[in-house]
Amino acid sequence: MSVRSNGRNLSFEILSGYLPSSGEPSSGEVTPPRSKRKRKPKKKKHKTDGNATLETIPNSDDEALLLRAQEIGFKELESRRSVCGTSTTVVDQVHHSPSVSCVSFELRQRNINGGLGDADVADEVGSKKEVQEVNNVGFKRDGQDVNVGFKGLEKEKSLDWNQVMKENPGFLHDSSILEKSPLKYFMGEVYSGNSLRSTISVGNEKKRQRVYNSMFHVPWRCERLIVAGFFVCLDSFLSLLTIMPARILMTIWKLLKTRQLLWPNAAELADFGCFIVLGLGVASLQMIDISLIYHVIRGQGTIKLYVVYNVLEIFDKLCQSFGEDVLQVLFNSAEGLSTCSKDNITSELMQFILDEAIAVIAFVVHSFVLLAQAITLSTCIIAHNNALLALLVSNNFAEIKSNVFKRVSKENLHNLVYYDIIERFHITAFLLFVLAQNLLEAEGPWLSSFFWNALEVYVCEILIDAIKHSFLAKFNEIKPVAYSEFLEDLCRQILNDKPDERQKDLTFIPIAPACVVIRVLTPVYATLLPYGPFYWRFFWIIVWSSLTYIMLAIFKTLVILLLRFLATWYVNLRLRTKQHVD
Known part of the structure; x- marks a missing residue:
């Protein structure tokens, strides 16, 4: 049997012998080949199956032998695989067909090697019934991989581009575009449909909900939470x-x-401690010349101006965190001093005084930072x-850059919203400072200009907070309902209803902003006092202070009543929503 691939004969060395039946175990012993019988060669015939071309055995008996060999199943290969000798190793690698003929494989090996005649080969496989197509079976000879099969017997073809295009007109997706003019190609693209669909997948309902969350739900719920926190x-x-x-x-x-x-209790000691901190903070700020700081900051360039503001904002956040710890320590010392025995009263009193001194230093520094921020904004x-505009753009987009592209958890997002609430309140205190400065020093019509500048500041803050939280929720896959949960926690804090220890309170220490506001409003009240003797001025100080206190007390009562009403309504609404969902 002669098999040709690419015009050259392949010859392999295999062991000869009889093939045992499928039930008989294979043996490593070699059986001598039978005597060769010569037959006259017949005309070559070619059988083509798809892309595979096989030059069949030039003998009628060999052709019948192949037909019978093609009907043996894949199990024959598994049971006769060991017949191959030491110089030829069969590799189990069958790519296309579930059955490969080991007999046909051995037949080709023996005929290539020239060790068997056609009649001997026919006798070897004459007892077989069925062999399906013979696919590519890899085997090794002398350490090299050789593929024998239909695809391995395919003729070499020219790699000339024109010939490839001639024989395979569908080689390109649309080869006709090579013959089109640029105008025809452009018109074809125009009528072919939306070109973006080839690069962007079609969205679904989940994608639509994600877009609506980023544009509507998250900004609305976030701003509602910030306003309530304010x-x-x-x-x-x-x-x-x-x-x-x-x-x-x-x-x-x-x-x-x-x-x-009488020895005061812990709450009274805490009130005295906070009042001392507030009084010393206001007294410290009274010694600061605002005009000097204003001219020093104004003399800086535009770039240095917003750099100074960003640095002060960083120190503001650091002072907030440190001030919270300091105040907690002060309250702890007040509680220890109120409940201590007479033997430990001296040590507890010294501890309380030390904590009070630390609190005074911390909040004086924080008050100065806020005052410098207010002067910079002014x-x-x-x-x-x-x-x-340069200040708002640099500050707000730096805030987006530092927060949006970071991986945050739901708890971190909760803290970030509370920082935004405190920042919104500080901005209000800064604008109050600017208003007081305009009342004292501005000339000409300034109210409309101040109104538009204040509106610009608030609009920028609202937009930046909306963008920041929308993309934070999008990138971290946080649903808008999380902001509703944050608002529910805040409402329960207002109502002093905390059934769950996981709820986090909004911690805001108003001592430093109060020092700044009192320091700013003191010169405004001084302009309202009439000239005259000291007791007359003191009388009007008492009058204006009492009126201010009464107005603030009324305003505070209205605020807390409104907050408690809205908090009760929202908590009940959330309970009804949860029951409806369940």
Whole structure:
């Protein structure tokens, strides 16, 4: 049997012998080949199956032999694989057909090697019934891989491009574009449909909901939470200016009425400690010359101006975190001093004084940072070289860059929203400072200019917060309902209803903003005092202070009542929503 591939004969060395039946185990012993019988060669015939071309055995008996050999199943190869000798190793690698004829494989090997005649080969496989197509079977000879099969017997073809295109007109997806003019090609692209669909997959309902969340749901719920948190901060700020002085006056009145030196409890000691910090903070800021700081900051370039503001904002956040720890330590010392025994009263009192001194230093520094921020913002608003716009753009987009492209968890997002709430309240205090400065020093019509500048600041803050939280929720796959959960926690904080320990409170310490506001409004009130003797000016100081206190107390009462009403309504709404979902 002669098999040709690419015009050259392949010859391999195999062991000869009889082939055992499928049930008989294979043996490594070699059986001598039978005597060769010569036959006259017949005309070559070619059989083509797809891309495979096989030059069949030039003998009629060999052709019948192939037909019978093609009907043996794949199991024959598995049981006779060991017949191959040491110089030829069969590799189990069958790519196309579930059955490969081991007999046909051996037949080709023996005939290529020239060791068997046609008649002997026919006798070897004459007892077989069925062999299906013979696919590519890999085997090794002398350490080299050789593929024998239909595809391995394919003739070499020219690699000339024109011939390839002639024989395979569908080689390119659309070879007709090579013959089109640029105008026809362009018109074909125009009528072919949307070109972006080839690079962008078609969205689904989940993608649509994601877009709506980024554009509508997250900004609305986030802004609703920030507004509610702003009024919580305002209530805390008003409590510092109204509730705390009232409690201190009541404690002093109780001491004067009983005429006994009673040891105050922890809450009263905490109030005294906060009042001392607030008073010393205001006194420290009174010694600072605002005009000097204003001219120093105004003398800087535009780039240095917003760099200074960003640095001050970083220190503001650091002071917030440190101030919270300091105040907690001070309250702990107040509780320890109120419950200590007489033997430990000296050490506890010294500890309380030390913690009070640390608190004074921390909040004086924080107050100075906020005052410098307010002066910087005032400088940008008064300037006429678009310094305010440069400040807002640099500050807000730096905030987006530092937050949006980071991986944040739901808890970190909760903290980030609370920082945005406190920042919104601080900006309000800064604008109040600018308003007070305009009342004292501005000339000509300034109210409309101040109104538009303040509106620009608030609009930029709202837009930046919306963009930041929309993309944070998008990139971290946080649903808008998370902001509703944050608002529910805040409402429960307002109602003092905390059934779950996982809820986080909005921690806002209004001492530093209160120091700045009092320092700013003091010169404004000084302009309202009439000239005259000291007792007359002192009388009007008491009058204006009392009127201010009454207005703040009324405003504080309205704020807390409104907050409690809305908090109750929202908590009940969330409960009904959860029951409806369940």
